[in-house]
Amino acid sequence: RTVYVNGVFCPEDQGRVSIFDRGFLFADAVYEVVSVLDGRLVDFSGHMARLRRSLGELAMPQPAGEAELLAIHRELVARNGLVEGAVYMQVTRGAADRDFLFPPEDTRPSLVLFTQASSLVEKPAATSGLRVVTLPDLRWQRCDIKTVQLLYPSMAKTEAKRRGADDAWLVKDGFVTEGSSNNAYIVPGDGTLVTRPLSPAILPGITRTAVLRLAGVAGMAIDERPFSVEEALSAREAFITSASSFVLPVVEIDGQRIGDGTPGETARLLRAIYIEEAR
Ligand code: PDD
Numbered sequence: 001r002t003v004y005v006n007g008v009f010c011p012e013d014q015g016r017v018s019i020f021d022r023g024f025l026f027a028d029a030v031y032e033v034v035s036v037l038d039g040r041l042v043d044f045s046g047h048m049a050r051l052r053r054s055l056g057e058l059a060m061p062q063p064a065g066e067a068e069l070l071a072i073h074r075e076l077v078a079r080n081g082l083v084e085g086a087v088y089m090q091v092t093r094g095a096a097d098r099d100f101l102f103p104p105e106d107t108r109p110s111l112v113l114f115t116q117a118s119s120l121v122e123k124p125a126a127t128s129g130l131r132v133v134t135l136p137d138l139r140w141q142r143c144d145i146k147t148v149q150l151l152y153p154s155m156a157k158t159e160a161k162r163r164g165a166d167d168a169w170l171v172k173d174g175f176v177t178e179g180s181s182n183n184a185y186i187v188p189g190d191g192t193l194v195t196r197p198l199s200p201a202i203l204p205g206i207t208r209t210a211v212l213r214l215a216g217v218a219g220m221a222i223d224e225r226p227f228s229v230e231e232a233l234s235a236r237e238a239f240i241t242s243a244s245s246f247v248l249p250v251v252e253i254d255g256q257r258i259g260d261g262t263p264g265e266t267a268r269l270l271r272a273i274y275i276e277e278a279r
Pocket of ligand 1: 033178179180181182183202203204205206207208241242243244
């Protein structure tokens with residue numbers, strides 16, 4: 001694989017970042033994952049708008065302009081012959097003496113990109129559905145910023161696997177915030193699409209924005225409000241969205257079947273129209 005590190009395209013085993021990099025020492029870094037379908041970037045400008053916001057919230061400098069970042073993404077996709085998968089991009093505050101204080105303003109941010117090939121359209125989980133378990137949301141209170149501070153989500157997903165499930169839904173004060181790396185939705189008996197409103201408690205998913213727009217166009221009723229674990233357990237359907245999963249049905253929560261225990265019609269339809277539009 002060819003990767004990109006601070007202005008240079010190189011073989012992955014030659015990519016180097018300082019051990020003093022604040023991304024490594026303080027998780028002082030933000031990232032984006034842009035999916036690639038048929039060799040094309042999906043919703044690139046949406047991801048860049050969120051990156052700008054994440055950087056702004058952390059008073060971190062822009063590593064490059066959007067046109068340059070687009071050129072780097074495209075070059076990396078081309079060099080790796082990537083047809084389906086994702087481009088991962090990470091920006092850190094750069095390398096500096098270890099100090100809790102932010103380093104001087106002229107510290108050069110680190111910019112790293114790599115590609116990951118994977119099947120996005122043909123996914124077993126699209127037909128089998130996902131099983132999730134609920135776990136307490138022990139993350140910090142700025143989950144709207146896409147930082148690389150991913151230890152707790154990583155622990156939660158690992159605990160979910162240990163319990164025989166596929167992923168975790170995180171719960172705060174009895175209400176679901178989101179999945180370990182995706183946004184969470186339910187469809188109660190009346191057919192309304194319910195998902196938590198944007199706030200510092202969740203990441204503003206780029207796929208979420210697209211899926212809510214497509215659901216509106218398809219004439220679905222949408223209610224952006226928090227939902228409880230109890231309400232999710234008695235819902236007709238549940239599903240998740242993210243750049244790497246698009247839309248995937250959830251068929252079991254904490255060992256209890258959702259609806260009839262098979263992927264729901266809303267999730268199936270939204271997945272199909274999302275993929276159609278992305279192509
Ligand atoms: N995860 N919520 C969380 C906590 C996430 O980490 C993600 C994305 C999402 C969905 O956002 P989007 O639709 O923009 O991908 C929601 C990425 C894919 C990851 O960490 O790999």
